[in-house]
Every structure is written in structure tokens, then in C-alpha cells.
Amino acid sequence: MADINVKINGIPVTVPKGTTVLEAAHKAGIDIPTFCYMKEINEIGACRICMVEINEGRGFRLVASCVYPLAFEGTEILTNSPKVMDSRRKTLELILSTHEKKCLSCVRSGNCELQTLCNEMGIDHEEVYEGEKHVYEIDNSAVHMYRDNNKCILCRRCVAVCSKWQGVGVIGANERGFKTFIGSAFEMGLGETSCVSCGQCIAVCPVGALSEKDYTDTVFQAIADPTKHVIVQTAPAVRAALGEEFGYPIGTNVEGKMVAALRRLGFDDVFDTDWGADLTIMEEATEFIDRFKNGGKLPMMTSCSPGWVKYCEHYFPDLVDHLSSCKSPHQMLGAMAKTYYAEKIGKDPKDIIVVSVMPCTAKKFECQREDQNAAGVPDVDYVLTTRELARMIRRAGLKFTALPDEDFDNPLGISSGAGDIFGVTGGVMEAALRTAYCWLTGKDEVVEFKEIRGTDGIKRSEIDIDGTKIRVAVASGLKNAGELLTRVQNGEEKVDFIEIMACPGGCVNGGGQPQQPASVRNFEDLRVLRAKALYDEDAGKELRLSHMNPDIKKLYEEYLHTAGGHKSHKTLHTSYVKRSIN
Amino acid sequence: MATKTSVPFNGTAAQEAKLREIIKAHQDDPGALMPVLQQAQEVYGYLPIEVQKIISDEMNIPLEKIYGVVTFYAQFSLYPKGKYNISVCLGTACYVKGSGDIYDKLQEILGIGDGECTADGKFSLEACRCIGACGLAPVLTVNEDVYGRLTTDKVKEVLAKYE
Numbered sequence: 210m211a212d213i214n215v216k217i218n219g220i221p222v223t224v225p226k227g228t229t230v231l232e233a234a235h236k237a238g239i240d241i242p243t244f245c246y247m248k249e250i251n252e253i254g255a256c257r258i259c260m261v262e263i264n265e266g267r268g269f270r271l272v273a274s275c276v277y278p279l280a281f282e283g284t285e286i287l288t289n290s291p292k293v294m295d296s297r298r299k300t301l302e303l304i305l306s307t308h309e310k311k312c313l314s315c316v317r318s319g320n321c322e323l324q325t326l327c328n329e330m331g332i333d334h335e336e337v338y339e340g341e342k343h344v345y346e347i348d349n350s351a352v353h354m355y356r357d358n359n360k361c362i363l364c365r366r367c368v369a370v371c372s373k374w375q376g377v378g379v380i381g382a383n384e385r386g387f388k389t390f391i392g393s394a395f396e397m398g399l400g401e402t403s404c405v406s407c408g409q410c411i412a413v414c415p416v417g418a419l420s421e422k423d424y425t426d427t428v429f430q431a432i433a434d435p436t437k438h439v440i441v442q443t444a445p446a447v448r449a450a451l452g453e454e455f456g457y458p459i460g461t462n463v464e465g466k467m468v469a470a471l472r473r474l475g476f477d478d479v480f481d482t483d484w485g486a487d488l489t490i491m492e493e494a495t496e497f498i499d500r501f502k503n504g505g506k507l508p509m510m511t512s513c514s515p516g517w518v519k520y521c522e523h524y525f526p527d528l529v530d531h532l533s534s535c536k537s538p539h540q541m542l543g544a545m546a547k548t549y550y551a552e553k554i555g556k557d558p559k560d561i562i563v564v565s566v567m568p569c570t571a572k573k574f575e576c577q578r579e580d581q582n583a584a585g586v587p588d589v590d591y592v593l594t595t596r597e598l599a600r601m602i603r604r605a606g607l608k609f610t611a612l613p614d615e616d617f618d619n620p621l622g623i624s625s626g627a628g629d630i631f632g633v634t635g636g637v638m639e640a641a642l643r644t645a646y647c648w649l650t651g652k653d654e655v656v657e658f659k660e661i662r663g664t665d666g667i668k669r670s671e672i673d674i675d676g677t678k679i680r681v682a683v684a685s686g687l688k689n690a691g692e693l694l695t696r697v698q699n700g701e702e703k704v705d706f707i708e709i710m711a712c713p714g715g716c717v718n719g720g721g722q723p724q725q726p727a728s729v730r731n732f733e734d735l736r737v738l739r740a741k742a743l744y745d746e747d748a749g750k751e752l753r754l755s756h757m758n759p760d761i762k763k764l765y766e767e768y769l770h771t772a773g774g775h776k777s778h779k780t781l782h783t784s785y786v787k788r789s790i791n
Numbered sequence: 792m793a794t795k796t797s798v799p800f801n802g803t804a805a806q807e808a809k810l811r812e813i814i815k816a817h818q819d820d821p822g823a824l825m826p827v828l829q830q831a832q833e834v835y836g837y838l839p840i841e842v843q844k845i846i847s848d849e850m851n852i853p854l855e856k857i858y859g860v861v862t863f864y865a866q867f868s869l870y871p872k873g874k875y876n877i878s879v880c881l882g883t884a885c886y887v888k889g890s891g892d893i894y895d896k897l898q899e900i901l902g903i904g905d906g907e908c909t910a911d912g913k914f915s916l917e918a919c920r921c922i923g924a925c926g927l928a929p930v931l932t933v934n935e936d937v938y939g940r941l942t943t944d945k946v947k948e949v950l951a952k953y954e
Contacts, residue, residue: 378853385863394858395840402855790847791854 215284230261230274230286231731239288240728242297242326244364244415246275248731251369256304256362258326260296262287271296298330306338308416309359315417322415322726323362345390350398353406353573354421358390361418366727367391367410374713376688377520379404379791391418394791402791403523405687407516407711408570408594408720413730421570421721424591425601431562431591432475438554439562441476442542442621443467445483446568446632446716447595449742453723454599455609460738462746465614470602471566472615478546481617482565483624485542486631486640488764489513490755492781493535493637494644495772497706501679506530508682508697508704511637513537515575516711516720518785520687525694526787531707534782536588538631539565539572540581542621543588544780549768550621551584558584564591566598568632568719571711583780594721620760626747627755633740634685634715635661635668638708642672642681644756649674655753662744664714664736667693669704681706686713714740798871798912800841809834810842814849824852824860828867837868870908873915875953879931882921889942890929894918896943897931900950913953 210225217237224233234241245256254276262269263277264285271292287293304323312318345358365382368391372378379402383392393402411419432439452463471479497509512518512533521528536544543565547558565572569592575581576589593601602609616622627643630636639658647653660670661681666689672679682704684690690709696702712719714736725735747753755761769776813830817823827846828838835842838861847854861867879885879894898904901914908915924930927939931949938949 372853372856379855381853381855381859383855383859383862392855394843394854 213279213282213284215279215282215286217286218288224279226280227278230263230272230277230279231259233279234261234274234286234288235732241274241288242329243275243727243731244322244362245366246727246731247366247369247413250373251364251366252276253365256364257300258297260293260300262290262293294330298332301327301330301332302334302337304362305332305335306340307342308362309357310335315360316420316423317417317724320724320726321417325726341387343388343390348392348398350400351404351406352400352422352577353570354399354408354411354419356391356399357418357420358392359418360416361391362416363389363391364415365391366413366415367419370409370413374686374688375405375407375409375520375711376691377403377405377407380410397791403788405516405519405523405711406571406574406720407687409712410720411570412718412720412722412724414724415727421594421597422573423597423600424593425597425604428564428591428593428601429604431564437560437562438477438556439475439564440478440480440546440550441471441474441564441566442480442482442485442539442546443471443566443598444539444568444632444716445486445629445743446719446722446739447566447598448746449632449717449739450568450722451595451599453725454596455602457610459725459729459733459735460742462742463609464746465616466609466612467598468617469612469615470607470609471598473607473612474601474605476564478618478621480542480546480621481624481628482539482542482567483628483631484617484621484758484760485538485540485545486513486628486637487625487755487758487761488541488545488781489535489538489631489637490627490640490644491761491765491772492541492777493533494641494648494756496533496535497641498645498648499773501705508707509533511641511708512783513631513637514571514710514712514716515569515578516571517687517690517709519571519574519788520690520711521694521709522785522788523790524691525698526789528694528698529785529787532785534778534784536581536781536783537572537575538628539567539592540575540588540783541781543576544581544583545764545768546621547584547586547588548780549764553620558586562591563589564593565589566593566595568595568716568722569712570594570720572721578783579786580783595719596721596723599723620763623752623758623760625755625758626750626753628758629743629747629750632716632743633662634664634710634713634736635683635708636715636743637710638681638683638706640755641706641708642679643754645679646672646674647754647756649677653754653757661708664734664740666713679706680704681708683708685710685715687711689713717743798908798910800839802835802841806834807845810845811849814846818850824850824857828857828861832867835871837871839869839871868906870906870915871912873908874913875933876915876917877931877933878917878919878922880920880922880924880929881918882925884921884925885929888928890931892943893929893931893941893946896946900946914950 222237243259254273259274261274348356448464452461543563572592627640668683684693717739718736930939
């Protein structure tokens with residue numbers, strides 16, 4: 210589209226016609242605050258915090274910059290005139306009039322978008338508009354999170370991601386006017402609905418209304434218990450995002466410092482879920498080749514993403530037989546920690562606590578599922594999100610940036626590059642295909658599958674391995690997954706192997722990752738920046754094939770014997786249930 | 792969190808068949824939810840969870856989205872009308888004469904809120920605006936019967952007539 214020249218606060222800016230005022234201002238180096246706006250999925254212009262003055266030839270007037278497209282040459286915009294500031298401040302004061310202002314005890318204190326803006330706008334009185342307030346019960350019904358509507362500012366970002374990214378839509382705005390609140394149908398608790406626990410709503414919440422159920426105190430207590438051997442493991446995507454909590458640029462891989470921090474927090478062993486990912490590939494590639502060669506149920510669908518698994522159970526219950534029976538990598542590591550490793554160190558599995566640090570809130574649900582207890586006790590005891598780990602590090606007073614880089618412990622700490630990329634959409638598929646390629650051709654060479662990388666919602670490819678053609682599809686974001694599965698179910702698409710991750714872009718953009726404010730989210734692609742950290746780690750490793758991992762080979766020699774064998778099935782595989790939609 | 796309670800659902804097979812017909816008639820229309828909800832309410836008199844679930848399944852719209860629409864518009868009701876529908880005038884004259892207190896008292900005695908119906912299906916309660924009997928303020932009606940010059944003490948007597 211043609212370029213037009215406009216003036217923002219008197220400074221000339223050239224932008225394509227149709228650019229929003231918000232984007233044009235960003236280009237000119239001016240951040241206009243937003244609450245409700247999320248690029249492409251929540252362009253509702255409802256919160257009115259982004260008001261600016263605009264003159265298109267007929268005098269200045271106030272408009273919502275997030276949804277106002279620039280159409281005329283010579284348009285003048287004022288982003289910080291007294292009138293704009295007054296409007297913004299009044300809107301803020303009105304939001305504050307019904308907001309529970311318990312900032313000192315709020316989990317978001319310090320990175321709350323409302324608090325930050327109040328500070329920036331110089332709000333000096335919290336109760337300008339005293340009046341009626343709602344008192345809402347906190348919804349604790351879901352396994353993984355709570356909703357505290359007393360802090361909700363009704364921006365509807367959670368509603369947008371739930372329906373437009375995830376195609377789930379179990380939350381929305383009920384009632385109207387002053388009585389409006391975000392909730393589920395018929396006042397059901399979130400736990401009663403077909404919520405898949407992905408946590409995307411938490412990741413985009415600007416305030417403290419949504420948060421994961423916090424296990425930091427429980428884990429501190431477990432560490433302090435001398436009778437317990439406490440093992441921690443971290444998912445690949447955690448190292449790609451944890452640094453954001455400590456001021457590193459988005460996409461910085463902080464693996465070494467993270468390991469050092471975990472050791473200093475007092476965990477007895479610091480293991481790598483990437484090791485579990487390598488193990489998953491052994492089992493999953495075996496399962497796929499078996500299904501593919503012996504007429505098993507196809508397409509086979511990956512089962513690493515518990516939000517996706519729950520979605521499948523609720524929304525495509527007829528397809529649960531297509532899910533790989535493999536447990537997810539951290540559950541596999543937990544299972545091996547409490548069987549194989551427990552024997553090695555001579556501990557009773559009851560005295561071992563496994564803590565998983567995950568970019569995910571659905572993992573909190575997953576670790577409590579049935580059939581996830583290889584040693585008769587849960588494979589994983591507690592799941593912490595990346596955010597909770599950051600809280601623990603701060604609470605323990607560790608100066609993260611000053612920590613040395615350290616390596617994971619053995620024998621559940623060595624991993625291949627294939628394990629690293631599990632945290633990115635297409636990564637599980639690529640890791641499985643690398644190994645399947647070697648097994649089918651008998652050659653141990655690293656083949657990259659770049660056509661299934663990238664952030665497209667649905668990616669397809671046909672892989673030719675020495676004449677064997679395998680049709681694969683990769684989807685991330687459950688709305689995309691739903692579209693793909695509907696086509697597969699209707700026979701419109703023939704696929705042999707499907708990878709699905711619940712969160713758009715995969716685990717790097719998981720619901721348990723650090724919360725980035727709208728001012729960052731709307732202008733940076735977190736998925737790409739964080740994914741790069743993992744692809745770089747993979748590319749820089751000698752070991753890039755899961756089946757070549759020496760410790761995995763040893764595990765099979767000493768304990769499991771054959772992939773997909775009897776012992777594997779007892780410890781590393783699981784089952785699924787059919788659920789309904791609510 | 793408690794799910795909202797309501798009168799037991801007594802929908803008939805004929806009503807359900809009619810509802811499915813309505814949905815089918817609108818299946819290709821964009822923005823069909825509003826007309827479907829309006830016609831569904833004509834069939835059932837209200838829009839309980841059972842009805843909204845059928846609409847959700849058939850139209851492939853999340854239940855919450857439907858519930859959000861139903862609770863947004865005053866024209867939709869989640870509750871049936873009771874055998875006796877009590878309508879309390881909250882118009883200016885009645886309000887000044889204390890009909891707000893009478894309305895609160897009724898909610899307290901019946902244990903239901905605005906627009907709701909008692910679990911036995913006997914009484915439903917709603918607020919209305921001026922019914923043109925300001926000389927009798929404060930006023931309420933029970934079906935076609937009009938009661939005026941009320942006080943909170945007299946509310947029980949009125950209800951007793953319908954025991």
C-alpha cells in the first residue's frame with residue numbers, strides 16, 4: 210500500500226497507508242500504553258487507555274490509537290498532550306476504582322502492566338472514585354491455576370487467546386455493564402469445563418487476576434527435608450526464556466546459569482528433560498515404525514504436550530487411539546529417576562521427589578493423571594513453571610547474572626540436539642525423523658528437516674527415506690490442531706505422523722513462560738526469538754541424534770533392554786480417556 | 792463455585808425437535824446465534840443449560856459464548872416464569888415510596904434474585920417500570936392481581952394468598 214506522511218508530536222513519520230496510529234507511533238519511538246489490544250486477535254478498542262489526539266484536517270479529537278488506521282496525508286497526532294494525559298489518567302482511575310489494590314501481596318507486583326502504567330502516569334491517589342465494588346470468589350477449581358476476578362480489568366486478552374488461538378473458548382464475558390465479569394458458562398468453575406490447562410490466558414494477563422498454582426513453598430520444604438532425595442529437571446524451553454526474568458534479551462540461552470542456580474537452591478540432582486526427550490524419541494520412533502510397517506493406527510499423533518492431549522480427549526475423543534502411548538519426556542525422566550536411577554543410588558522411590566521445571570501449566574495437570582506412576586508413586590511430584598523457578602531464585606537471593614555456567618548432573622543429564630528442539634513446534638517431529646531416518650537407512654547421519662520448522666500454524670511435508678514415503682504434518686496452537694484434525698477425520702487429508710503442540714509456536718511460547726507486557730508482545734515475535742536459542746544449541750552440539758546419546762544406550766543395555774519392550778511399556782507408556790465438552 | 796441452580800428441566804421431545812428445526816433453518820446464516828436464541832426462548836419460555844447445550848453442540852459454538860450472549864441481553868432469561876409471576880414496580884413513584892425495600896424483602900423470603908424462579912416452580916420474581924398505578928404506590932402484581940400501598944410487613948400476607 211502507498212506510503213503517507215504524518216506528524217506524530219510534530220515529528221514527521223512515513224508509514225504505509227492503513228498503519229494504525231499505535232504502530233506508527235511505535236515506529237517513531239513512542240510507546241502508547243495498551244491493555245486490551247493484542248495484535249490480530251483482540252483488536253476491540255475497548256479499554257480506551259491508548260487514546261491519542263488526531264487531526265485529519267477537521268481539528269483534533271480523541272481516538273483509540275490501537276484500532277485507528279492512518280488514511281490521510283498530513284495527519285497530525287498528539288500522543289502526550291494534556292488532553293490525552295487527562296483522558297488516560299481518568300481511565301486509569303476508573304479501572305482502579307474497582308480493582309483490588311493489594312499490590313504488596315500480589316504475584317504480579319513488579320511486572321504488572323497496570324501497576325507500571327499507574328507509576329508512569331503519576332497516579333497519586335488510588336481512590337479518586339470511591340464507590341460500589343464487586344467481591345468475587347476466587348476460582349480454585351482447576352488443577353493448574355486460579356482466577357481472581359477482584360483483580361481483573363476486563364481487557365479480555367485471556368478470552369481472545371482461549372478462543373482465537375486455542376479454539377477452546379471456555380472463558381468469556383458474562384453479564385453486562387458494571388456486572389460484567391470473565392468466567393465460564395453457568396458460573397462453572399474452570400475445573401468443571403473442558404479447559405485444557407494450556408495457561409495461555411495466564412501468559413497474556415496484564416495483572417494478577419490469573420496465575421498458576423504456586424508450588425514454590427512446597428518445593429523449598431521438600432529440599433529442606435533431609436529424608437528426601439530431591440531431583441529437579443528442566444524442559445528445553447525453560448533455558449530459552451528464564452533469562453528474561455533477570456534482564457537478559459529475549460532468546461538468550463541461560464542453561465549454564467540455570468543449572469548453577471538449581472544446584473545452589475539445594476536440589477540433590479539437576480537433570481535435563483532433554484535426556485527424557487531423547488528417551489521419548491527411542492520409544493516414539495519405535496512405536497511409529499511399528500505402526501507404519503505393521504498396519505497400526507495411523508496417523509500417529511505425538512503425546513508430549515499435555516494441553517494437546519487433554520484437548521484431544523475433550524474435543525476429538527474418537528482419535529485418542531491415534532495418540533502415541535509414550536509418556537511425555539519429563540514423565541519419562543521421572544519414571545526412570547524412581548526406578549532405574551533409584552536402584553543405582555540405592556534409594557526407595559518413596560524417598561525420591563522429582564520436581565519438573567516446565568514452560569507449561571498443563572504439566573501440573575499431567576503429573577496428577579492416572580497411569581503416570583511407574584514405581585507405584587507419581588513419576589513427577591511437583592511441576593513448577595519457568596516463572597515459579599524465577600521466584601525461587603529471587604527468594605533465595607541468588608544473583609543470577611553473576612552465577613557461573615555449570616553442567617547438568619549424570620546419568621540423566623546428557624542430551625542430544627534432537628532433545629533440545631523438543632521445545633519448538635516441529636522439533637519433536639524432526640527429532641523423531643532424524644532417528645527414524647537412521648534406523649530405516651542403517652546410516653547414522655544427521656539430516657535436518659527444515660521444512661517443518663518455523664511458526665506457521667500448520668506445516669506439512671512428505672519425507673522420502675530411501676524410497677519409503679512418510680507424510681507428516683505439524684500443528685501448533687489448538688485452533689490449528691482442530692482444523693488439521695477435522696480434515697484428517699473427514700478423510701480430506703492423508704497423513705502418517707502428526708506432531709501437535711498446544712501453544713502457538715510450541716513450548717517456547719508456553720503458558721508457564723515469563724510474562725512479557727503488551728508493549729513487547731505486540732511488536733516482537735517471542736516464538737521466533739526463543740526458538741532460535743534452541744536451534745542454535747542443537748546446531749552447536751556434536752551429539753544431535755537421540756539414539757546416539759551414550760547414557761540412553763546404557764539405560765537400554767542395563768535396564769530397559771529393547772525400545773518398545775515389556776519393561777518400557779510398564780514404565781514409559783501411558784493411556785488416555787475420553788472426555789466431554791463443557 | 793456453585794453452578795447456578797434452576798427449576799428442574801421439563802423440556803419435551805416435541806420442543807427439542809422444534810429447536811433442532813430452528814437451528815437447521817439458520818445453519819448457513821452468519822450471525823445466526825441471536826435469532827436462534829430468540830426463537831428457542833419462544834419454544835421453551837427460557838434458556839436453561841439443557842437448551843444452550845443443544846445449541847452449542849449443533850451450532851459448534853462454545854457454551855460460554857452462548858451463555859455470555861444470554862446474560863448480556865435483558866431479553867433472554869435463564870429461568871422459567873413461575874406459576875405466579877411477581878412483578879415489583881421500581882418506577883419513580885413506587886421507588887420513592889419504598890418499593891426497593893419490598894423487592895429486597897421478596898428476594899429474601901423467596902431466596903431468589905431478579906429474573907429467577909423458585910426451585911418448586913411456584914414463584915418467579917422480576918422488577919418492572921411504571922404500571923400506571925402511582926396513586927397506589929408502592930405496587931406489585933402477582934400475575935393479574937394488583938397489590939398497592941404495600942409495606943415490607945405486608946409482603947408475607949400477599950404471598951400467603953398463593954399458598
